[in-house]
Every structure is written in C-alpha cells, then in structure tokens.
Amino acid sequence: MKRGPELIITEKDNAARRIADILSDGSADADRVNGVNVYKWGGKRCIGLSGHVVGVDFPPEYDDWRDVEPVELISAEVEKRPTQENIVAALRRLARNASRIVIATDYDREGELIGKEAYELVRDVNDEAPVDRVRFSSITDREVTEAFADPDDLDFDLAAAGEARQIVDLMWGASLTRFLSLSARQLGDDFISVGRVQGPTLKLIVDREREIDAFDPEDYWELFADLTKADETFEAQYFYLDEDDTEAERVWDEDRADAVHDVLAAAEAATVDEVRRRTRTDDPPAPFNTTQFIRAASGIGYSAQRAMSIAEDLYTAGYITYPRTDNTVYPDDLEPRDLLDALSSGPRFGDDAASLLDADDIEPTAGDEETTDHPPIHPTDELPSPSDLSEDEWEVYELVVRRFLATVADAATWEHLRVVATVDDAMDPSLKANGKRLVNPGYHAVYPYRSTSENYVPDVTEGETLALADAQMAAKQTQPPRRYGQSRLIETMEKMGIGTKATRHDVIQKLYDRGYIEGDPPRPTRLARGVVEASEEFADRIVSEEMTAQLEEDMEAIARGEATLDEVTDESREMLERVFDGLMESREALGDHLRKSLKADKTVGPCPECDEDLVIRRSRNGSYFVGCDGYPDCEYTLPLPSTGKPILLDETCPDHGLSDVKMLAGRKTFVHGCPLCAAEAADEEPDLVVGPCPECGDEEGGELAIKRLRSGGRLVGCTRYPDCEYSLPMPRRGEAELTDETCEEHDLPGIRITYEDADREPWELGCPICNYREYQARQAGDELETVDGIGEKTAEKLKDAGVDDVASLKDAEPDTLADQIDGVGPDTVRNWQADAD
C-alpha cells in the first residue's frame, strides 16, 4: 500500500484551483511541477490537465502521404500518444507514490474519456492506488463537497464510446482527406480536407448557395395608404383572403394590383370594421448556453470566434463562469439574490441589478436544455474594475451580466391593436394596421439588446370613418433565401447535432482556413462546391448529418454496454472500405474535377493578349496580382489593391469579360471591380499637381501630384518618380480638389475630397503632409489596441517599454519584453504576437 498523498485530477487548471480551494477551505498552496500548477494541502494534491493530454494517431510509418495509399489507413492500427508532454510527465511524477487517485474531470462523455486517459497514465506508474471518480456539474461548495463525500467509479463503457468516436473520425477524416488531396495533387498547406463535422457544415453552406443560384424571383406588389383619425395618421396595408382563406398582403398580378391601387387612390375614406386589442406577455430569455451567447454577441457585432475568445478571457480572469456549456438551467445552489447584490455595486449595470432586488420573489427562467456539463454562462460575484477590461471585453461582459439580470427579471407586456378598415367599393378592398405598445417593459429595462420599437395606431372604434390618403403601390420581388450568418450556422449545427459547444465556432474558422468559404456571411468557393459534389457522389456519409446521428446511436449503445468499441469501429471500417471501392475507380475524374474547381476560384477571365486565362496570383512578397495562366509565354499582368485578400464576384465586366474583384479586409472590405477597367481608368485620370516636393523640389524641381494608381489606389507622389520616391497615402475614393488654404510650413495647398453621394460631407484633408503626420500619430496611439488582449493600459506599458506599433511587437523577444512589463509573462506576449499575425 502506497503511503503518499492522495491525487485529484481535473480537466483544467482553473477547476483544479477552485476545487482545491473548496476542499481545503482556502488553505491550499499553489506549487509548480514540471511547469504545471499543482495545489497542495494536508495529504492532498490536485492537478489540472488541459483537456485531452493524449491523442490518437496512426503509427509514424504512415506519416508520408505519398508513400501510403489512403485506403491503407482504414486497416492501420490507431495509437494513443501523449500530446501534452509536460502535463503527462507531471501527472506521472505525482501519481507514482499516490495512495489514492480521484478523477474529477468534467461531467460529460468527453470528460469521462479524459478521465480514463488520466487513469491509464496513472496505471503506467502505479498499479495499486485505488481510483475513484467524482461527478458534479458546477464547482460550488455544496456540489463538490457532496461529490467527494460519495465517490463513484469511472464509467469505462462511456469512455469507450468516446474512443470509438475518436477512431471513426480519424479513419474517415484522414483517409478521405488524403485521398482528395492526392487526387487533386494538393499536398502542401493547401490540402483538401473533409470530416464528419466539417463535411455536413460545408454542405449546409453549399446547399444554401445552390438554392440561391436556382432562385427565380417573382414579381409582386404591395399596397399601402395612410389613414387618419382627427389629426392622427397611421399607415395601413392592403390585404385580401387567398384561396385558403388566409390573409395575404402580396398581390401577384399587376393588373389586379393596379385595379386595387386605382380604388384606393380614388377613395377618400374607409370604414373601420374590426378593432382587436390583445395583451401579449413577452417572457424573459433563458440563461445563456454557448450557442445562445454567440448569437446574442453577434447581435452586437462580434464574430463567433471573437465572442468566444473574449468569453474565455473573462472566464480565466474569474468574471464569468465557464463559457463552453450546453446547459440553459441554473443549478439549484445559484442564489440570484446574492449575485444581484454583488452586481449592484458594478458600473453601468449596478443600478439595474439593484432594481431587481426589490422583487419579493426571484425565480430565474430556465431553458429547454438541461445538462450536467457546466452551469449556464453567468457572471460571478467577482467584479472587474473599469481598467481591468478593454472596451470590447466590457461590452461582452456587460452582455453576460445583463442576460443574467434578464433571466431574473419580470416578463414584459405588449398591447397589440389591430385595425381593419374597408373602402366602400365593389372590390371592397381592406386595409389593416397593427399597432403595438410596450405597456410594461419588464426585462427590457435591464436587457436592451432586443428591439422594443413600437408602432403607433390610434384608438379607433368599429363603424368609425377614417380619412384615406396617399395610396402607394410598391413593386417588389421575392428574395432568394439568405446566406447563413455565423451564428445562424452554429445554431443550425446544434439543431442537426453536429459538432459540440466547444468546437462549432472552430469548425467555421476551419472552413475559412481551408479556402472553402469567404466573406461574412460566408460564401462557398468553387473548391467547396467541388468537394461537396465529389463527396456526394462517392462518400455521401462524410457530408451527411446521418453519420453523426448513427455514431451517436452507436456510442449510446457502447455506453449502455450493448455494443463494443470493436463492433462499432469494425462496422465503420467496412463501410469506409466500400466507399473507397468507388473512389479508387474514379480517381482521375475526381482529381480533374477538384483541380478545375480550384482553378475557377482564381480565374478572372480571358487574357486580352493571348488565349489563356487571367488568374489571381501571389507574388513573392505576398501581394496579390492578376497574371496570365500562359506565363512565361505570356507576361501580361494587372495590379490589385494592396489591402485585403481578393475574391471574385459573379458579376463580369461587359467590356473585358473579367470578373469583378472584391477585396476582403474586415471592416475595410471594398469592391475593386474589373481590374482592367481600374487600370485603364488610372491611365486616363490626369495627375493633379499640388506643389513642390519636399525632398527634391529645391534642387531638382520635383513636384508633388495626386496620382491614381493602376491598382485602383491613389497617392500623393513626386513627379520625378522613380528618381524620387517621396509619397504620401491618399484615400481611394472620392474626387480630390485643391483649396486655396496654403500650409505655411510645407508651402502646399489644402486638399478636399468630395463625394458623389450629395449627402456625404466633403472631407477637408488639408495639407497632405500635415494630414499624414496626424494620421501616423493616431495610428501609433491606437494600433497596439487592435491586438486581442491589449487594452489602453497595456498599450501604455508597451510604449514605455519601447514597443509602439504592431510591427515592433511582432519583432520583440517574448522573454525580454515580458520582463519589462509588470504582470505579463512571455506566453502572453506570444499570444499577442500570434494574434497580430
């Protein structure tokens, strides 16, 4: 019997720290073993893993994609190897003389598997210590204490279910990914991937695009008129009963719309024949799980990735609970009153939190999803002070706080008023208006993220006559279905049962990284269509949600002990073998198809100088340009703007047959249009001379001029270019003109930019040199804060340390820089640098 300490193993460091704190009553000390935190007290040690610390893979002899037929991966053995060496080593060291082991990983299937992985690592070095498993769904005093007082055993069947998933995913994903990549000869960074989750997600996007392509718009008309009671006017819309006796507003026949319009235009009054008042209760929202949090964050302008990244930071700092959860029901031991009390001292939302304390009875809402993984996302009773968070972090934190406030607030009440008035005519056209008024704001008072816009319709009574005026007929067209936005995509994935709370947003990012989708909302590339088409023909399972549904069933059977891991994986192997029978026969055709799709994504249109196509290429310095596919026989090129990543639009230029180019650059995204038109326009636009060049004006007589570049950009540069390379940036858009205000310092006139859009104010740019100086100063001030995790205060500290822009941040040596800044470690610096890339 070993006599060493008892070892508690959790899924992550954060959980280890909090559990140690609870079990030790705050007396635990933190120590580091092999660079990993270990919490010690009495005869106990507690260590946090980092999720899976071992991973499945094929043996090394399968590593070379060219040497191995992808089909061989199906029967290859699957090994488990440590992926987090330092944690595995620390775990082994602590386990060696432990007298007892307690597995305290997350209470879900993956947590059971992570627990079993830890168990196996422990058993490698210690085969006698008893191993217990504790389960709790939130790290609170009561739950943790109870779980440790009544430990259970590891559920090896549940863990085996997770292992079956790992093996099936690896074998299908790796073999098919290699097959597609090899057949299209895409081996480097541009390999072509498929998988059980990314496949159906991509198909979802491609299918929607197919619907959009196939969409045939239909014309219809809608009619409106203003109704007036006394001096109160409101808009009403024409409607009729269709053949199913349901109310319809769209008129599909123009003649009929005209006829109705004629009647409405001629009428001067309508008689009210229906007034219906209704009170509607608008219930407060359910607590946040990951998907609903992402959806709400997207409503205030955050991408799924960004929202999760901020939430993770807020969690690590202790301000919110764990952000990866499926649960929408608060645990019993959440005391809303205590939390409101704590939040009531916070900035921005303190008064709102306090106002909710007045209620006699506080009963939080609950959603449909109740799981054991973690509690719904809510704020903790630890409040950040204003300088602790960046502006974005505050915004997201406030969203989480206000969502919690909303879940304990009252329902809102709306009053709806529906009025129908009919014109006295043979056609009897009816008009309706729907008014709504927020009578009791309820939760809206603390949760301003949902619309509370009202529509005023005056109090009218049946039989009353209203004045009718201003009849309008609007010609419209049915619209194609909309593309999925990121948050809608995540919601749909959740509904389909693919991916998990912690991975769905990453899957979308992966589709971007693989060149399958572009822009926001994401739009599929030709390559994506090619991959989905190829998969549909030969490996339909990999793009179908059925694969996950079947796997879930199989996993449940394994967990119940009704099936074994081997049975499930062997059956999957056979299925995959059959898929490969079809694939091998069509290898050539499939490769051709994928290569054509890849080329289509880059093809701009016919080369004006030869029979080949113009394609988008990347020069050695990383910039994009348009070049002829016939190179080196044909050296024709066109430049592209220097900012952003080019994508091709469906529209083509009528003069040159070239696709319009759009430059994706986040908020600075813009349409460049036909690159040949842009180049020609630049050749035609005369330079506008501004004044003497500050570099060579005195000696050589060089002058500064506003020049349009063939890449579509514009700059102020010396007329002696390339002998003099002096230049200043200029905005791409708008008409530039000179003003008569002269800059004394630089002897240059001011520049004004005017816009075609008459509503847009001209931009008084002033002296171009002064303007650029101010711009640079602003950049130096703000630029660092564009990096995730760097706020105003940190930017100050970085500048004190001599790092004043992103370029120098990227060049900095992490250890050296970390030493110069209080509270910042080299890993943080490395994170910044990664984000800056």
Next chain:
DNA sequence: GCAAGGTC
C-alpha cells in the same frame, strides 16, 4: 501536414 474533441 490528415479528423474532432478537449483546453489556453
């Protein structure tokens, strides 16, 4: 260098 799932 492949997947998907944890986590940072």
